Amino acid sequence: MLHSTASFNRGTGCRLPLLTMNFCSDCGQPVSLTMPADDNRLRHVCGHCGTIHYQNPKMVIGSIPLWMQGEQPRLLLCRRAIEPRRGYWTLPAGFMENEETSEEAAQRETLEEAGARVELQGLFTLLNVPHVHQVHLFYRARLLDLDIEAGTESLEVKLFAEDEIPWDDIAFPTVSHTLKLFFSEFAALREGKPFGVHCLDIRRSLGR
Amino acid sequence: MLHSTASFNRGTGCRLPLLTMNFCSDCGQPVSLTMPADDNRLRHVCGHCGTIHYQNPKMVIGSIPLWMQGEQPRLLLCRRAIEPRRGYWTLPAGFMENEETSEEAAQRETLEEAGARVELQGLFTLLNVPHVHQVHLFYRARLLDLDIEAGTESLEVKLFAEDEIPWDDIAFPTVSHTLKLFFSEFAALREGKPFGVHCLDIRRSLGR
Numbered sequence: 001m002l003h004s005t006a007s008f009n010r011g012t013g014c015r016l017p018l019l020t021m022n023f024c025s026d027c028g029q030p031v032s033l034t035m036p037a038d039d040n041r042l043r044h045v046c047g048h049c050g051t052i053h054y055q056n057p058k059m060v061i062g063s064i065p066l067w068m069q070g071e072q073p074r075l076l077l078c079r080r081a082i083e084p085r086r087g088y089w090t091l092p093a094g095f096m097e098n099e100e101t102s103e104e105a106a107q108r109e110t111l112e113e114a115g116a117r118v119e120l121q122g123l124f125t126l127l128n129v130p131h132v133h134q135v136h137l138f139y140r141a142r143l144l145d146l147d148i149e150a151g152t153e154s155l156e157v158k159l160f161a162e163d164e165i166p167w168d169d170i171a172f173p174t175v176s177h178t179l180k181l182f183f184s185e186f187a188a189l190r191e192g193k194p195f196g197v198h199c200l201d202i203r204r205s206l207g208r
Numbered sequence: 209m210l211h212s213t214a215s216f217n218r219g220t221g222c223r224l225p226l227l228t229m230n231f232c233s234d235c236g237q238p239v240s241l242t243m244p245a246d247d248n249r250l251r252h253v254c255g256h257c258g259t260i261h262y263q264n265p266k267m268v269i270g271s272i273p274l275w276m277q278g279e280q281p282r283l284l285l286c287r288r289a290i291e292p293r294r295g296y297w298t299l300p301a302g303f304m305e306n307e308e309t310s311e312e313a314a315q316r317e318t319l320e321e322a323g324a325r326v327e328l329q330g331l332f333t334l335l336n337v338p339h340v341h342q343v344h345l346f347y348r349a350r351l352l353d354l355d356i357e358a359g360t361e362s363l364e365v366k367l368f369a370e371d372e373i374p375w376d377d378i379a380f381p382t383v384s385h386t387l388k389l390f391f392s393e394f395a396a397l398r399e400g401k402p403f404g405v406h407c408l409d410i411r412r413s414l415g416r
Binding site: 055122135 | 228229230231232233234235236237238239246249252261262263264265266267303304305306307308309310311312330331334336338339341343360405407409
């Protein structure tokens with residue numbers, strides 16, 4: 001998660017309708033907030049060349065890396081080395097890049113942040129976070145080996161059983177929700193219930 | 209779908225690694241393609257103020273509006289009034305906006321493009337289209353009434369039974385795949401199989 005949500009907040013605080021933009025990235029002349037014809041929202045529009053600069057939500061993609069210790073499920077978490085939420089624990093995740101698929105993004109972020117190789121096993125959660133203009137996806141994943149190590153954006157990486165999860169020190173509500181749903185569904189597997197796909201909306205951040 | 213994929217192609221053709229950017233939107237000075245420290249990709253970086261301008265995939269969200277004509281399922285399609293693919297048929301869909309959830313985007317686009325009110329019934333497809341930097345989501349939806357009409361981005365809107373779908377005139381491969389999966393799963397409902405959530409990657413466009 002190299003470029004952080006902090007970039008949305010610079011200078012103007014949280015819950016920005018638009019990321020600040022002063023100049024046209026095409027011609028370098030000033031832009032103004034205008035509602036284009038046939039539109040119903042304010043956009044940054046260039047007064048010189050007329051280009052409309054749309055802004056849209058970004059996708060944050062991660063994995064839920066599972067390692068079975070006998071009968072006991074353990075999940076791989078990373079302690080963040082960067083802001084926002086430095087020092088807090090998260091599932092490996094980050095901004096999806098152009099030219100990759102969501103599955104490729106999940107695997108890349110897991111490798112970059114935790115040095116971990118995983119086999120993806122299906123989409124598990126889709127979480128809208130509209131006040132920071134993000135959609136988070138988490139994929140169930142099987143950790144292929146225990147050759148893991150903290151990447152440049154992690155202070156440490158570690159496997160946690162359910163009763164070891166540092167619930168008060170989880171970086172983001174999307175991660176807490178995903179972890180709770182995962183352990184709940186894992187327990188239900190014994191009754192023959194398969195994993196589902198869960199869609200949730202997170203309307204504001206926890207404890208911030 | 210007010211701002212089209214065409215904006216990705218302007219001047220330089222398809223399969224762009226990055227949308228063209230000449231000037232810093234913060235300070236108006238020239239940017240150059242540079243790999244920032246601790247990064248592994250080229251980004252537009254301002255030579256004056258140092259701002260890194262990240263570009264990420266956009267989400268296109270739509271619905272699959274179902275109307276039951278007795279026992280027969282019919283789906284609502286829109287004939288596009290705008291490029292790309294003007295004149296071709298699509299499910300109502302468009303770019304997700306900041307400050308909304310994916311479900312809100314699906315309902316908004318269905319109302320804007322087809323004048324139609326729907327009750328959403330769950331995520332159905334997630335389709336990566338990496339060469340145009342997009343992820344498409346389609347939600348199953350129940351059309352609440354037949355009071356429908358073409359919005360400004362549609363030439364006409366119409367209900368189609370499976371054998372009436374204009375398969376050769378569907379605007380986008382993500383829509384064709386979603387329609388085929390939907391009718392296939394609808395047929396399997398009688399055998400007690402519930403709808404699933406389907407993730408697909410579309411590596412290039414059809415017929416273009």
